[in-house]
Amino acid sequence: MLEIRRASVLYPARDKSEPVEALRNVELTIEPGEFVVALGASGCGKSTLLNLIAGFLAPSSGQIKLDGAPVTGPGQDRAVVFQKHALMPWMNVLDNLAFGLKLQGVAKEKRYKVAREFLTVLGLEGFEDSPVYMLSGGMQQRVGIGRALTADPRILLMDEPLGALDALTRERAQELILKIWEAQGKSVFLITHSVEEALFMGSKLIVMSPRPGRITHRFDLPFSRRFLAGESARDVKASPEFIAMRETILGIIFADEEKAA
Numbered sequence: 001m002l003e004i005r006r007a008s009v010l011y012p013a014r015d016k017s018e019p020v021e022a023l024r025n026v027e028l029t030i031e032p033g034e035f036v037v038a039l040g041a042s043g044c045g046k047s048t049l050l051n052l053i054a055g056f057l058a059p060s061s062g063q064i065k066l067d068g069a070p071v072t073g074p075g076q077d078r079a080v081v082f083q084k085h086a087l088m089p090w091m092n093v094l095d096n097l098a099f100g101l102k103l104q105g106v107a108k109e110k111r112y113k114v115a116r117e118f119l120t121v122l123g124l125e126g127f128e129d130s131p132v133y134m135l136s137g138g139m140q141q142r143v144g145i146g147r148a149l150t151a152d153p154r155i156l157l158m159d160e161p162l163g164a165l166d167a168l169t170r171e172r173a174q175e176l177i178l179k180i181w182e183a184q185g186k187s188v189f190l191i192t193h194s195v196e197e198a199l200f201m202g203s204k205l206i207v208m209s210p211r212p213g214r215i216t217h218r219f220d221l222p223f224s225r226r227f228l229a230g231e232s233a234r235d236v237k238a239s240p241e242f243i244a245m246r247e248t249i250l251g252i253i254f255a256d257e258e259k260a261a
């Protein structure tokens with residue numbers, strides 16, 4: 001349903017800098033219900049790719065289509081979660097969850113009904129009246145994800161959403177996102193630096209490499225399905241298949257780094 005065909009992005013030169021070929025001929029399809037994870041070193045064009053899908057940026061050449069229609073800008077069918085959440089810190093959890101719907105002109109009763117449903121999904125019951133600035137980083141990020149989901153987007157776009165969390169909170173948040181993904185049947189595009197996170201969460205993995213940014217490898221992944229079928233996250237991540245895959249991916253990334261150096 002989301003199709004990217006031969007998309008390239010060239011950032012023009014500024015004062016003294018050279019133009020940057022941030023993406024070259026990227027081909028990517030995101031099917032309904034697919035969880036695509038993009039992995040790659042800093043500067044390889046991951047955020048540029050997300051910004052193309054979000055419609056924040058137009059490609060220099062190539063095409064992006066959603067259900068056959070060209071993407072010409074941002075839309076409610078695509079919601080973005082950033083690493084640094086964009087919540088209103090002085091507003092409470094419920095008001096933050098309802099805020100996106102308010103901007104869309106949804107009636108008050110409806111938007112608070114939806115917001116309350118997400119309190120449960122996010123495990124934030126009892127915190128509805130707490131101002132967001134008083135919550136932990138992990139809880140704030142859950143509110144951020146919830147706010148993106150209240151708009152009922154077709155695709156959830158996440159740019160290193162868990163990068164600022166401590167290890168344990170991050171694992172819990174990975175599990176929660178997978179459960180939400182399964183329950184809601186959304187397509188997800190997630191960017192991460194963490195090989196383990198990429199392998200655990202994705203149903204499809206793309207590995208990117210810089211200068212110019214390209215997709216160099218693609219893999220189908222079974223691990224999130226195993227977790228959702230009842231295996232514990234620890235067992236999945238400690239399994240021989242997971243470790244073998246992790247070594248394969250690390251090998252690819254280190255080889256790319258050496259080529260670039």
Ligand code: ADP
Nearest residue numbers: 011012020022041042043044045046047048049
């Ligand atoms: P990533 O998210 O993988 O770290 P980005 O997509 O942010 O990579 O950036 C890819 C490349 O494009 C980098 O070399 C970055 O410096 C450059 N870049 C990103 N945004 C701009 C911009 N607005 N203008 C010029 N160059 C940019």
Ligand code: MG
Nearest residue numbers: 046047048159
């Ligand atoms: Mg980035």
